[in-house]
Each structure stands twice: as C-alpha cells, then as structure tokens.
Amino acid sequence: MAGAGLLGLLSVVNLTRAGVHDVSVIEPRADRQALARQFGAREVYAPAAAPRDAFDVGVECSAAPAGFAALLGALRPRGRCVVLSDGNWGALTLTPDFHRKELSVVGSSDGEDYAAHARWWWPHVSPVLAALYPLTVPAAGLPGLYARLGRPDRPVSVLVDWETGAPP
Structure with missing residues (x-):
C-alpha cells in the first residue's frame, strides 16, 4: 500500500x-x-x-x-x-x-454517500481510529486551515465541527 x-x-x-x-x-x-x-x-x-x-x-x-x-x-x-x-x-x-x-x-473514487457514511461511522468508531482526526476546527476556522493543508506537515485528516463557530 x-x-x-x-x-x-x-x-x-x-x-x-x-x-x-x-x-x-x-x-x-x-x-x-x-x-x-x-x-x-x-x-x-x-x-x-x-x-x-x-x-x-x-x-x-x-x-x-x-x-x-x-x-x-x-x-x-x-x-x-x-x-x-x-x-x-x-x-x-x-x-x-x-x-x-x-x-x-x-x-475508484468519490462513489460513497459521505453524509450517510458519517452518520453510521461516528456511533461505531473504534477509539484507536481517533488518531485519524488529530485536529477539530469550527466551520469559521476553515479559511485558515486551508493554508495549513498545503504544507508537508499537514494533519492526517481534519474533523470540521459544523455545529459550533459557524459564521452568522
């Protein structure tokens, strides 16, 4: 792999x-x-x-x-x-x-229904998989995050919290 x-x-x-x-x-x-x-x-x-x-x-x-x-x-x-x-x-x-x-x-690419998968994923996620999401950002923090994702030291993945911190 x-x-x-x-x-x-x-x-x-x-x-x-x-x-x-x-x-x-x-x-x-x-x-x-x-x-x-x-x-x-x-x-x-x-x-x-x-x-x-x-x-x-x-x-x-x-x-x-x-x-x-x-x-x-x-x-x-x-x-x-x-x-x-x-x-x-x-x-x-x-x-x-x-x-x-x-x-x-x-x-193969982008064929999944990501929203449906996320609704299933979070209630069933194994604690060891938490390492995949070392960073959580509010929706309002996305513009600043994009610059960081272009660097070689970018996180494995990012969890976006759409419920808090959303712009008005």
Whole structure:
C-alpha cells in the first residue's frame, strides 16, 4: 500500500480486520509510518527503501505521483493495483514498470454517500481510529486551515465541527 494518510490508514484497518495480516505500507513521513504500524501494518518502508517486485496486490492511497510510482515498482509482474486516491498532489501516471511488468490498475473514487457514511461511522468508531482526526476546527476556522493543508506537515485528516463557530 502506498500512503498512510486517511485513506491508507483506513485501508490498513479494513484489511487487517478482514484477516489480511501481511499489510505493508510505503510512506515517506515518520509520524505516519508510526501510525501505520499502530493500525496494524506489518512492514513500513520509506519510498527509497521499498522492495521491488515484492507484492502481488497494491493499494494506492498516497495521492502523489512518487507514491504511485513506488507502489508500481513494488508490484510483481502481472500484479494488480487499485487506486483509491484522487491524485491530489499531481497526476498519477503509468510508469515504465506498469508496461514492463504487465500490471493491471483499477481506480475508484468519490462513489460513497459521505453524509450517510458519517452518520453510521461516528456511533461505531473504534477509539484507536481517533488518531485519524488529530485536529477539530469550527466551520469559521476553515479559511485558515486551508493554508495549513498545503504544507508537508499537514494533519492526517481534519474533523470540521459544523455545529459550533459557524459564521452568522
């Protein structure tokens, strides 16, 4: 798996709870590497240290061209990759590894009813998942938050409190 942001960490939890116990993650940030281990990843690699030709299946959650390229490099010939991220940090382009190894890639994005999922999620959330939302901001704090999200030290995710602090 590439990326230990919100999608990546939720994917680690979902995979390990479904019985997949050999989840490995490629992630450049040390703080997110630690979260990936806490959430159940067996192995965590910096992109430069990621193994090559090691995995049959990969999950792209980094939203970054470098993460996607590292994941494709880590897949074995004829491996499969599902793209869950949107490529928010640049275009996710197919690398020479895609063609050389005859990989297959399938993408999925923004298909969920997020409001319905949120209504289900919060009453059922595990306490360990609270680490995914280290920052809560009132709606009025959103303009200031956007500048912070553009920096490399951005939080994993942010919970917006729409009930308090809303502008009049």
